[in-house]
Amino acid sequence: MLRRLSQRLLLHPEDLEPTRDDFEVIGAFNPGAVAVDGEVVLLVRVAERPAERRDGWTPLPRWDPGEKLSVDWVKSDGLDLRDPRGVVLPNGFSRLTSVSHIRVARSSDGLSIDEVSGPVFAPSTEWGEYGIEDARVTKTGGRYYITYATISRRGVSAALASTTDFVTFVRHGITFPPENKDMVLFPEQIRGDYVALHRPANSTFSPPQMWVARSKDLIDWGRHQHLAGGVYDWEGGRIGAGPPPIKTDEGWLELHHGSGRSGPGGTGVYAGGAMLLDLEDPGRVLRRSPQPILVPEVDYELEGFVGDVVFPTGVVETGDTLLVYYGAADTATAVVELSRREVLDALE
């Protein structure tokens, strides 16, 4: 891993008010990040769950269409409760124990939070009934495009929205059908195409891997290629895109997350790595990090709702310094400063 020039915990669940008085915020993490007029705007995933406990019953929260946060109480008897993130119902399918929406946070220096708004980007359709998660934000063509995961009884899909002001949001629908997440948009068109990274689900034949797709209009996507699987142990179990790629003279610098093979019920350590993609053919990996560049090491990364997780989702450049925004332990939002030169030099 690389030297951290600085590190800072930015947001913790206690910093935020729940959407409903009888809910509690358990996560403020996996933030999209973008520089806007000299400040940094973060799109933070806020995970909430009912605060009430009832013996023998499990509360399963749900966003109803129209941005109404509701709860289904189901008998705990018959549920598989081993994973804290979700339960398995008697029919074999899952529900999440918390639901997420996205809130906007602003930072004038990139290293501390000035303000967090109320819930501004919440699930409003049936596609988000189990929440929307892990926004990435890319400025292209004068708009800010937000790629995120939307979760419902139909599965986990990648979706697109856009905004000019982070107050009102236009929803552009589902871009990659289930199971797909970690869609990340390049900041400019390449050879006339918009380009995105995405991550199909694990298959009978392979663990989750990074793919690339192209589009003429951001709405219809195709020309899919496999981009990268986990080739090193630390990313061998699953691998997916992190923040939007950064253009450098040497190629597109993409930070990604990886986790090792996990045992039954385990989630494994999530670490951050990097790869360099060809400027003209971003489906081609030029170099990548044999070792992770960011691993869980401080308390808020080691312990939390799911410990041993760093999950980079935003990056802002200031000169040679990269401000890398990430989710820590599926609980908090943090930032580290890395040297872009040192990141590039770590790639082979």
Added chain:
Amino acid sequence: MLRRLSQRLLLHPEDLEPTRDDFEVIGAFNPGAVAVDGEVVLLVRVAERPAERRDGWTPLPRWDPGEKLSVDWVKSDGLDLRDPRGVVLPNGFSRLTSVSHIRVARSSDGLSIDEVSGPVFAPSTEWGEYGIEDARVTKTGGRYYITYATISRRGVSAALASTTDFVTFVRHGITFPPENKDMVLFPEQIRGDYVALHRPANSTFSPPQMWVARSKDLIDWGRHQHLAGGVYDWEGGRIGAGPPPIKTDEGWLELHHGSGRSGPGGTGVYAGGAMLLDLEDPGRVLRRSPQPILVPEVDYELEGFVGDVVFPTGVVETGDTLLVYYGAADTATAVVELSRREVLDALE
């Protein structure tokens, strides 16, 4: 289920020569079908496996790029061999015990086979190393478009090819990334868009279901909508598109397959059903069959490589009669004649 006006076994594995002398054909099934100049062209899935047996070893066939059929011999010790269709490797991922390619068969009367060609549409890229399966064929814009599943270490993807003569084929790449199959193309553009049905894999949150997507150019696809899940018991475990939809005055008539909930290791019965989709908005289901219209009942449907399976993949209209081509027991190709009027009348 509906009255069968006629039924016929068309092709059995013994009717076909294997690609290599030391292989055996174990399936000739799930045929795409289209009327071409007064005859019916069938695109038959041909499944093959090595004929040789070696104690303690399992042969896993593979198509290498360049259309070369190869075999990996792996030690049986450590493999999960319970499913005849595939093995689970010690790393938890699967390999298939047979590999499929597509052959062209021709029928002048639609009810008997005149001729089966050699392997004309075989895997030629890394995407098809574990085979290509379950072609559907749709005539649109003067070309025959073939949608199929392509299987590799990257997963199961939907892909598109086209031909004018069923001799040479143009490959258009992957249309829906893993896990996705049962892509079926409508025969005409609707409100300026090409329209396809597809079937994302089962999710943590749902069983496999039918979706609809749209495209301007057949290459880039988007505007995804959930179309139909299994609402009746016989289709509650999984549901996917069958042949390309047929235009009727009342709507697009789509035959589909469904299976009930299956126990561990079981595959359940596969039956055929039907639904009627809105002519102008094919993402809208108008009516559907509460009961299957085709269930396994004759010997070649009840017994085979996977028994209790009828899997409709092609349909040709002659007046009010529908010639429905289907895979029987994951082994053979068969046809039944159904009355279109009776199919439509069975929908509620």
